[in-house]
Amino acid sequence: MNSLPYLSPRSEGQADAWSEEAAQAGRVGTQRIREVVTCVPPVEVASALGLKPDVTAVVRRRTMLLDGLPVELTDSWYPEHVAAGTALAVPAKIRGGAVTLLAGLGYAVHEAREDIVFRGATADEAAGLEVPEGTPVIVLSRTCLTAGGIPFEASVMVMVAEGRHLRYRLIAG
Numbered sequence: 196m197n198s199l200p201y202l203s204p205r206s207e208g209q210a211d212a213w214s215e216e217a218a219q220a221g222r223v224g225t226q227r228i229r230e231v232v233t234c235v236p237p238v239e240v241a242s243a244l245g246l247k248p249d250v251t252a253v254v255r256r257r258t259m260l261l262d263g264l265p266v267e268l269t270d271s272w273y274p275e276h277v278a279a280g281t282a283l284a285v286p287a288k289i290r291g292g293a294v295t296l297l298a299g300l301g302y303a304v305h306e307a308r309e310d311i312v313f314r315g316a317t318a319d320e321a322a323g324l325e326v327p328e329g330t331p332v333i334v335l336s337r338t339c340l341t342a343g344g345i346p347f348e349a350s351v352m353v354m355v356a357e358g359r360h361l362r363y364r365l366i367a368g
Contacts, residue, residue, distance in 0.1 A: 268353045272350070
């Protein structure tokens with residue numbers, strides 16, 4: 196997985212990053228929206244977004260499918276002042292993806308902070324990924340910030356570890 200395409204706005208008519216990455220491998224990548232709700236985020240997410248305790252945010256919960264099989268559970272959180280009244284708060288696919296919508300609202304990704312943990316799937320995660328409980332998963336937590344250092348998206352992605360390839364490229368300025 197290369198994170199850069201997932202952080203860059205898409206051109207008109209361009210496929211979303213997940214579908215495009217899967218197609219390049221000769222596969223079909225789709226997603227299913229599990230729910231879109233406004234609620235109090237977990238402590239780690241609230242901290243990443245700079246929210247005070249008990250402040251609500253909008254979460255988009257999706258299941259990423261590869262050739263029809265679930266391979267990733269993605270929860271993307273947005274401060275209410277960013278998401279309210281936008282397609283982020285609606286349980287439907289977003290044309291061009293969230294990153295394109297956010298860029299149009301003035302929230303372009305300048306910095307992304309990622310944290311990766313490897314562990315066994317919880318019972319709920321195993322059910323969503325259709326694997327046995329304890330199956331190895333990769334948990335990628337990503338926070339996106341503007342050039343001014345303002346966090347506007349925090350995502351937690353739980354991925355089936357088998358078949359994943361994480362690739363990072365760092366360029367010193």
